[in-house]
Amino acid sequence: MPKPAASLNLNELNSPRIHRLHGYWQHQRDKRGGQLPRRGDIAPDQIRDLLPNIMIVDVERDPMRFRYRLVGTRVVEYNGVEFTGRYLGEIGWPEEQDLIDSYAFVANSRQPFFGLLAWELVTGAVGRCEFARLPLSEDGEAVTQILAMEDYDFPQLDATPSGVGTTR
Template identity: 35%
Template sequence: MYFMGEADLRTAISSSRLIRLLDYWDSRRSGATPPARSDIDPIEIPDLLGSIALIEAEGVPRRLRYRLVGSDLYEAHGGDMTGRYVDEVLTPELRAVILAQFAEVLDAGAPRLHRIEIDDSEGNFWRYERLTLPLAGRDGTVVMLLCGYADLGGRGFLRLRGERSRSGPRS
């Protein structure tokens, strides 16, 4: 598992879908300021919707809630996570790691790429790539995360139809 800063993202991403999501996000921001949620129009990225999630930061202490969850993620997790808190949905093996990764993007206000490989207590081997992109509130502080997910061949996670990596087609 690792993350990369903005300068390394484009070359490090293996998923063509995540590259398109990064390009879309980048086209919506103003200079160094992340785009706002209102700048993101799902109609413009219909082929990516199944593999993305919008996560809102709320309260003090900060807690993260799924505001939108794509259909591929719904299927991977066996149910709808929309409206639920991230810490309630994740397995114990993933919870601390994922929350720390999300906190880093919220605090830094910059995108991050993570590759995650983990066996969970339910017998799944999770191997995926996640691009986490900040979305700003009216005052410019990061209040939401736009996450794109791509399966890297694990058991029990995303099986994105038509996914292509830089090395060719995925099964």
């Protein structure tokens, strides 16, 4: 995983997948009268084409920890490691604290978090990943899980780098 380059507003993201997932999440929230949706409100058959990019992250408290309950196949492919069932902070990525901080923001604020990750590829091109973290709650109040998505954009091998400093 690259280091987060920027947190963004939803309207600054280009990913149609993230916009679609957020719209679906918001619809589920609206159906619950504005309360956070439960995991059971998320029907995989309604977002089947998004599943390869989706993660479900468990939120544990005292101490606060984040466990990857489900990791989509495209996320595993692009990260080069299967991390289903593992905790953030135990995987070994150098930027895990940045990831923990973004999940903690969602868990504590009960608000979605959107952003952009960018890094230099070994070819000199720039890899991009827009991401979303959407809170889920079993009681409509405390965040118990986070519905996350990563949408990747890898340029052609002959693309010109745009000056991103993080090397993957």
